[in-house]
Amino acid sequence: MAKFGEGDARWIVQDRADGANVHNWHWAERDCLEWSRARLSALLAGLPVLSGEGGLTLRTTTLDKLDGEAYVNIRKGKVIPGYELSLTLSWEAEATSESGVVKVTGAAEVPYLADENADEDPELRITVRGDEGPLATRAKDAFIARGKPLVLEKIREYVAIMSKGGPAKDELDAKKTPTKAATATGVTATAPAPVAKEAPAPAPAAKEKKAKGKEKEGFKTIEMTEKLNCRAEHIYEILMDENRWKGFTQSNARISKEVGGQFSLFDGSITGVNEELQEGKLIVQKWRFGSWPDGVHSTVRLVFDEPESGVTIIKLKQTDVPEEDRYGNSTVVENTERGWRELIFQRIRAVFGFGI
DSSP: OOOTTTTOGGGSOOBOTTSSBGGGOSOEEEEOHHHHHHHHHHHHTTOEEEESGGGEEEEEEEEEEEEEEEEEEEETTEEEEEEEEEEEEEEEEEEEETTEEEEEEEEEEEEEEEGGGTTSOOOOEEEEESOOOHHHHHHHHHIIIIIHHHHHHHHHHHHHHHHTTTTHHHHHHHOOOOOHHHHHHTOOOOOOOOOOOOOOOOOHHHHHHHHHHOOOTTEEEEEEEEEESSOHHHHHHHHTOHHHHHHHHSSOOEEOOSTTOEEEETTTTEEEEEEEEETTTEEEEEEEETTSOTTOOEEEEEEEEEEETTEEEEEEEEEEEESSOTTOOSOHHHHHHHIIIIIIIHHHHHHHTSOO
16 A cells, blocks of 8 residues: 555656646646746837837836736646736936937836736836926826827736736647547557548639638727617717817827818827718728837728617727737737727716716
8 A cells, every 4th residue: 555655656646748737636836927027028128109209209118126926826727827016117218409319217117916906907107217307297298198008008918928827828738638549558649630521612602702701811800889878979979079089088189070081099099080971870980009010900880870869879890900019919909899898988988977
């Protein structure tokens, strides 16, 4: 009989080829603090915020501090991330004046980033190092307007990676459990794929329909339906009025109410052109983020329906949304959809009283 505590191999849980414990009864924990430090530094350091707009250059520089803890627990293939972090990111701005190039430095601080608040953006404090002169104030305001959304987007990317296992994800994917037959023989073999019977050629109409519905590679479509307690003409007016945009987004906006007219939203982060407008019924726009690759535009189509007086249904369809931005981040579709829900429709409901 195996003797407990005397090193008998029959009492020891051996590592398996799939990277898990036998029967997965025990927790496998991975410390992710240093990985988080490297990952957040790669995501946040060296981000261009402004590249000469208005004579100002602004960028993040280094991740100065990351304190706290981060880990991933895995049991029976279930990923359970845990982290409580605080971080400080440095930024710098440059502007040319009569006396030469003037520099300003500052910090962006996240005092608390935790898994318990993974579905919310953390607090982000922007400060200037040294005296706050005119240039420092201008640089700080520019970072709040343009840099803050960019930093929060990168933090969301880190949170998404941690939810999938962080540094342990690749290891889990790479270490697959061998098949029973392969385990019995000690050899992992790949079974030949069955030979499929040749399917009959689709009818011309079916082929055409399939091709028409296919998305371009590297692009996605966003679709959603929102219900608001208001007249259709009222929500149409809000979406086409720059002063109301400024009010519910607390950011700068410029909106033309004419077909072919241009618009700029969220301090210039979003720009586009009106393609089709039907008051109280339809808005069609070419629409893009400044962080998208050059020349890439999506098409936003908003259809307003008022099935009963005082109740409006908005059907939104946004096509040709790129899966990645110019920096290689793959959270564009997720962030765009989230922006529509949280930064536009939810705020309209709250500010104008159209139902929460």
